[in-house]
Amino acid sequence: KGRDAFAFDPISSPYLEIADDLLIRTPYSKTLLRELHEIPWASWDNELRAWRVPFRSYEELRRRWPIIEEAARHSEPEERKRRREAESDSEAQRTRRLRYAERRRHRYPVPSEDLPPMGRPVATEQCGVVVFTDVSGELVEPSVLAAFYPHARRTDIDYAWGTWRSATLTELIRTWPARREASEMERSRGWWQPTLPELRVARRNARTIERRRRNRDLGPTS
Template identity: 55%
Template sequence: MPKPKERSDSEPRLGATAKFAYDRMTVERFRNAFPRARWNEEQRSWFVPGKTAGKRIAQWLARESENLDLYADAKGRDAYAFDPISSQYLQIEDDIQIRTPYSRDVVEQLRLIPWARWDDEMHAWRVPFRSYEALRRSWPDIDAAARASEPEERKRRKEAEKHTAKSERAKLRYAERRRRRYPVPAGALPPIGQAVTTCSYRVVIIAEVAGEYAEPDDIKRFYPHAAGDPRDFVWVRWRPASLAELVATWPAREKPNAFEKARGWWRPVLDELREARSEARRLERKKQRRTAPPSERARGAAHEGTH
């Protein structure tokens, strides 16, 4: 019996790509409809394998469009006109554009807004008017987090916290982070050289197993997720993941379960990879500006601190 012909690496795969404005719920619906879809970071699109992928994607997009309220944006504009949000962080164009100092709390809040998305080119979050009511409900928290992240406010808090117990704890945590070690159960070691999400340091690359047992006092002080666990823990060494490594990492299909969280590491899911890639890009741009001519550094500094 003849063997089936194997596809060479250079032979293009059958399939089609899908692009749509990112929001968490839409991505979940898409992945439920196309479980074999894979995100292509370079093309910023989803690849769906199969001969009929293009037709199936078109049908799915059509259904998504039908489910949208055709008058939702108009209603949102009316709601804004009646009860506008007045803020230095907002700019009203065809949609609502939001620029704030970087704050993880702001990012988390905006990710919960339906159809909100980050625009890399504009360096702004863009929210369609159909989501105005959701944005208005969340705005007090977003505004407070943004104001707390202003450089002057950060500086004021830093000065006020000097020589306090909180400041001393922060110094100890910083010193521990610089050691780039992480406790894992001796019987559940993470893969070496691959990206994993950790409870304390988010997405990192595990460099090696140190072979040294972690002391319970160190675990209790710096790693509360493992405190009280009767298992033996050993130290592994980690390093930050490069953008290339993050792009090459396939996301996990499912969110981490209780067992994975208890051991302190798991394969990163798509949202975790998105955040890690965004941070890696920011660091790369910052590094490039350091070596750029003065005129380019000044232009790039205008975007520093926004997200």
Template identity: 60%
Template sequence: MTETKSRADHDEAPAEDDPKSGADIAFPYDRMTVEQFRKRFPRARWNDARKAWFVPGRTASRRIGRWLAELEAEADAHADAKGRDAFTFDPIDSPYLELGKAGFRIRTPYSKTVVDELRQVPFSRWDGDLRIWHVPFRSYEDLRRRWPEIEAAARRNEPEERRRRAEERKGTEQEIRSRLRSAERKRHRYPLPSDDLPPIGRPVAVAYGIVVLTEISGELVDPDVVADFYPGVTEDHVWGHWRVPTLEELVRTWPAKMPSG
């Protein structure tokens, strides 16, 4: 099951009954699950364009999260019991983890490593309202195996630790290169192969993540100047300018059917 917030959730606090506020949820069709869902959310409506259910209300995301947590707890009670027993026998002692009713609640400083690791844990999910990760008891063994990497990354990204590393980097070649990379990214340009140009106005994946190209200037790239920022760039590349995609563009984006060459 997947849950995504609607774009209205990012606007200023709408009223509870504002039809524009709410959240989407999609799950494989199952008659019993749909009946439970409709009973829990009688105001939900199916959105054929998004292939998802829309639940209105400012607290829709939180209510959906609670419902999903309940379903997860009911799905495999035996596995949850085994995970709870495993935690009791060999607990994780960490300030970033605490017990919840249906599993573990994980709150850490932001780290891409933490996000990547937790996404690999089965049944884990992010609660955007509370800004914590939920992991059910049944996934304890996977969480236990990945926890050293998670905790190490979390400690590296504590504000005090980041400030200490920044002080140590001041004036070093590493800091200078970091500033140059940051300045290059702020130019919102990217080298593109002239013989295989991506589409304009559609989300595409580049080294910076998912972006939307707005213009291809045709200006040739000078590899001697930007080779440090874009490994593999050649004289046959041209500059394209990009922007950050909107939430609606991301929701409507699907992976390419054919892998990139």
């Protein structure tokens, strides 16, 4: 019955081969795998590096084939490359690059009348848990606040640039966590005493950074 159905309404595709069974070879795709797993008696042949679908399951394969073939085409290396290139020119990608460049400047707007403590880890909206080292007298332009720091939306106060660095693991371990979540007022000013969950994330990241630094320092030398 399955062979008759195939002969009457065959699938013509570069991803499908005819043998004792129907053989499907495609690039990797989660969507494709999900569809194939729904086809009765479909199985992966590790030796042939292909999916086997018996002819008795042809009608179900035929029904799902448009999704399978589209997912396969979508996963082709050239198609992936084309999408990456298109994304690199997209507005979203440009925005991400600008935000990354802003973060690398290690500056952060703080209310000029409500400054964070210097030399002590505090939580921030955009940069996580950091240590402020200095506050300049330079006021932040409203356009910069709107573009990169949406939390700083109060118009009745001035924001100055604070300079920050990443907190060390030792500093994070010694920091006493806040007993409650940051209030709306604390979040609107942009900094607050970190909670235990926030400190745990920061400590985990700091351990990873220190481990990478040690591995780099102990790496092979020529």
